[in-house]
Amino acid sequence: MPYDADDERIVYLSREKLVALLGEEETGAVLKKYGGTRVRVPREETPAFDDMVCLIGEASTRALSSAHAGSRILLPQRPSQTRPRIFALLARGLSTNAIARKLKLTTRHVQRVISEERRRLQ
Structure with missing residues (x-):
């Protein structure tokens, strides 16, 4: 804890x-x-x-x-604060590491957001 x-x-x-x-x-x-x-x-x-x-x-x-x-x-940040930016940068071809650095997030968080979206779309 x-x-x-x-x-x-x-x-x-x-x-x-x-x-x-x-x-x-x-x-x-x-x-x-x-x-x-x-x-x-x-x-x-x-x-x-x-x-x-x-x-x-x-x-x-x-x-x-x-x-x-x-x-x-x-409390977590609002999803609307980070999710759209993550996907916009992903669409521009940035790697998860580059996205994490640019948005000052952990790579793990970026990977989790992407993974959750993939599961949601299946």
Whole structure:
């Protein structure tokens, strides 16, 4: 389990886990606002909880809080931020290593995005 500089536990939530917990639309809203950052999950009946309710609704906020209240979560970037750029560079003939360097991503991430798209298209 990763920890930050303050020895605080950080939980990574993949997009898939967020969708399962919150739903597609709510996940999109969370990633649009916080994607690629660490966020503390608010506990119920706090101002931060109320802010999250305004963003994704009460039911989704309660689900997130119930599962991870008080934890710091690391959220993935929105797919729309990286996926189109990866495929545009791939179409131009760049290798996965070159794409990773150009977009400041790991080669593994680029390969995973391409692999997921291939599986989706099959």
